[in-house]
Amino acid sequence: MNYLEFLSSKNKLKSKDDIVKLIDYRFVIQKQLWEKITNSIIDMKEFFPSQSSEQFSDFLQWMFLNSFNYDWRLYGYVIKYLHYKKHSLNSKLITNLLVHSANKWGSDNILESNYLFLYFPNEDKLSVLYEKSYENNLKSKIQICRCDNFEKYQSTDLSSCKIFYSISNDLTYLFKFIEFF
């Protein structure tokens, strides 16, 4: 099966025209995903030169085979994919991708935790800490930090987990930790 192939399952497509529409629909979704990644981070065109390039199709197929989410985690999975493909990633690029993931999380998830902590342990534990701010606007605050500053959170898979992290005795913040590895 190919990425986005779920749309073509027999019970979904009920007319001949739908096969043509499916091809067009996949083209549009692929274009939107490619633009999301490359418009945000210019350097990404080095890895994904066009929406129809073999590299980008391979990335989407890898996402599909691993059942990864195409939501705000997309940018994090780009890091994971490029690392898996043995591409050399500089710290600026990794941090950029983590910041984009955090920003998208902030705008997409209306009821998530107040804090998101993203880190990539393979390259010097690059991390970002994202704080949602609701003081009469929707601006977010992002700090670049090292994950050594936080209690080590171990996971055996790329997954999310809500934990309570005590800053002090009387303050408890709800955190979401994501590790890309």
Place this chain on the structure above:
Amino acid sequence: MMIGVNLTKLDQIQFFNQCYIEGKIDFVEILLDNFINIDPEYVSSLLNKMPVSFHIMNSLYLEREADDLKYLSSRIHSFSSVFEPIYISDHLFKSKVNDVYYPMHIECDYENEFEFIFSKMNNWINLLKSEIYIENFPSIFYTGNSQVEFFEEIIKNKNINILFDFSNAVISSINNSVDFEVWEKVIKTTSHFHVSGYRKIQGADSIIFDTHDRRISSSEKSLIKKFKEHFNSCESTLVIEYDNYVNNIDWIKDVDILRQITS
């Protein structure tokens, strides 16, 4: 009929206040997702008592955990108590398949998931403690009359209504080669309507997309004119949605034209 526009950002409020004072618009429809974590009293203070309705995009009441839905409904209650909205509206779509989140809204299978959807919708209504208007979906793949039949069935429930989006119905009728008039029975039952711009995307000529990035089409205007006898005078509302590549001058031109058409 009250004519409104969709409010998606705080920085639009000054412009909309001016439009309200000048009699261009009668209300704004607040996209609650973008305001849900802000103090409703603060938003109210900016809106200067302008009438409002509520629109919810990503409640995800079909998929979200019970505790999260409960919390979300409590936030909506806090807004309702401050604003007393004309109506509360939501959508009908899924965001994930087999626990994987996809980058597009996924249309429900109306025939095979009826019980599931109906149960989740009722649960959401119970949490909101309010009747709800559910927007019809801009179908891409063939669904025949199943969406229309689904809405005809669910609006028999006294707390569920349709927020009839003319554009979405036009899009569905073009993409599916289904006659727009199949919606007539449903249109007669509701008081609240949406309309927005739509278009083809280059490289995908077989599909019309709901883009909200341009002016209302002539075919939409014709359909609104044709069905306006079903609008229930002063209780009815029509929101002209524009939230991508927004051009305020074009927006207000459409507001003026639709006011003329519906009056």
